[in-house]
Amino acid sequence: MQGDIEVRECLEADERELFWQRLREYFRRDIFPGEEDCYHCSEKYKENIETLHERRFDPVRYLFFRRDGQDIGLALSVVYASEDGKQFILEFCVFPEFRGNGTGAACAGALLAWGRENGAKYAELNCSDDRRERFWSRFGFARNGIDAQGEPLMLLPPEEDAPVTVGLANGIEEFWALELSFFDEMGRKAPDSMGRSRMIGAMSAGRVAFITAKRLGRPVGLCSVSRCFSSLTCWDKGVLDDFYIEPAFRGRGVARLLVEKAAEYCRKQGIQSLAVTGSDADIELYRALGFKTRLGTDLAMLLPYES
Known part of the structure; x- marks a missing residue:
C-alpha cells in the first residue's frame, strides 16, 4: 500500500493555508481536545514554524499524503541534510475518515522514504504516549532519551557507521x-x-x-x-x-x-x-x-x- 501514497509538498500560499487549517483541526481534535488556549493553534506557533520553513538551509517542509487524488493526511518534517542527515518528524496525522486498513503505516513508510530521498540518514521524533511508541516501534524506532525541553524521544538509528x-x-x-x-x-x-x-x-x-x-x-x-x-x-x-x-x-x-x-x-x-x-x-x-x-x-x- 505504501507505493500508492504520494508525499506532496505544499509550495503555493493557498496550499500552505489549507495545510495550517488541517493541522489546527488535528491539534484540536486529537492532541489538545478541550483546550481553548492551545499554543500549537496560536499565531505565535505558526510564526515560529514559518520562520523555520523560510530559512535557507534545512527548511521545515509542509507535506500532504495523497492517494487516488485525495489528500488523506499530513506531516511536518525537516531533513538536516547540511548537518548529519537527521530527519525530524514534528507532526504526523492521517485524517480520521481515512484511518484503518494499514493507511497510517503506509503513510509513515512513505514519509520515511521521502526523507531518504531528500538526504535523511536516520530519523527522530518526540513520543509522549504508549500508543505512539507502539506505532513507530514497528518501523525500528526506539526510546532514546529526552530533548532539551524534557520531552521523550524515539530514534530510528542510522545504518552506516560514522566517526x-x-x-x-x-x-x-x-x-x-x-x-x-x-x-x-x-x-x-x-x-x-x-x-x-x-x-x-x-x-x-x-x-x-x-x-x-x-x-x-x-x-x-x-x-x-x-x-x-x-x-x-x-x-x-x-x-x-x-x-x-x-x-x-x-x-x-x-x-x-x-x-x-x-x-x-x-x-x-x-x-x-x-x-x-x-x-x-x-x-x-x-x-x-x-x-x-x-x-x-x-x-x-x-x-x-x-x-
Whole structure:
C-alpha cells in the first residue's frame, strides 16, 4: 500500500493555508481536545514554524499524503541534510475518515522514504504516549532519551557507521539534552533553573568540566570530571560523573572514548587519579574501562540546602 501514497509538498500560499487549517483541526481534535488556549493553534506557533520553513538551509517542509487524488493526511518534517542527515518528524496525522486498513503505516513508510530521498540518514521524533511508541516501534524506532525541553524521544538509528569525536563541551547548551536524559534514566529530578545556573558557574570556575562525544556533530555521549583535593594522596583527584550515552549509540565504543578523554583531561590538569562511583551492576563495566583499583564503598549523607 505504501507505493500508492504520494508525499506532496505544499509550495503555493493557498496550499500552505489549507495545510495550517488541517493541522489546527488535528491539534484540536486529537492532541489538545478541550483546550481553548492551545499554543500549537496560536499565531505565535505558526510564526515560529514559518520562520523555520523560510530559512535557507534545512527548511521545515509542509507535506500532504495523497492517494487516488485525495489528500488523506499530513506531516511536518525537516531533513538536516547540511548537518548529519537527521530527519525530524514534528507532526504526523492521517485524517480520521481515512484511518484503518494499514493507511497510517503506509503513510509513515512513505514519509520515511521521502526523507531518504531528500538526504535523511536516520530519523527522530518526540513520543509522549504508549500508543505512539507502539506505532513507530514497528518501523525500528526506539526510546532514546529526552530533548532539551524534557520531552521523550524515539530514534530510528542510522545504518552506516560514522566517526565519533570527543572533546570538552563548548557551553551547557551543547549537552543539556544529554544531561536531562541522564537524570531521567537515573530516576532523579532534573536540575531546575537555579541548578542549571550553579552548573554554569561551576564550569566557569573550573570546578567541573563536561566532555561530549559527537557523531557527525550530534552529541551522543557525555561525562563530567569534577576536581577535588584528596588528603590520602595530598593531591587533586578527579571524579567522573554524568556518564551517559544515548541508547541508540551504546555498544559502539563511545564509553571508552569518553573515559580516555576524561583521563587525558586529568593528566593535562595535573590530576593524579580519576574515580567513579557506580552501582554493583556497573562495576564490571567500569573495570573494563580502566578503573582497576577498588577503594571501599562510597556512602553519602544528604544535606538539604538551608537558606
